[in-house]
Amino acid sequence: MKNNYFNRTDALVFTAFFMTHENTSEINLSAIIGAGDALSHAIFSPEEIISAFGKFQRKSIVLIEDTTVTISDTGKEIIENCQQTKGGLFSRVDITLKKLNSSRNRFIDNDIVTDLTGFVKNGFNEAYKRYHDSANRQSPRRKSDGKP
Secondary structure, rough: OOOOOOHHHHHHHHHHHHHHHHOOOEEOHHHHHHHHHHHHHOOHHHHHHHHHHHHHHHHOOEEEOOOEEEHHHHHHHHHHHHHHOOOOOOHHHHHHHHHHHHOOOOOOOOOOOOOOOHHHHHHHHHHHHHHHHHHOOOOOOOOOOOOO
């Protein structure tokens, strides 16, 4: 049985990230939270985001300086492979997980990892509030009788 380095949560974080960010951009926690909710109807915990980005850095999929993320050539190739694979929105995470754990990837192990713990934990509640407020503004309001 194959021992996969990346798990489904890592794939969900990576999918949410590449769906909402350009290369070499500041991490937008609200965008990652929102995309994760759209993909799986779940909200990431800060620990899940921190762990996933640590793994991405250790395999040189992304490089992080402060809170700016640059996608490596390997990362770009994985994203391109994910985007070229047919499937609907709800199959995106499974596609990404398969591509992340593909034996075709040529990862370069990296011991230099930017610790995002402070950034994520300090900014998570505010990022969630921004996402929640934005989502509420975009969805139709319900009347007191429960009907739209």
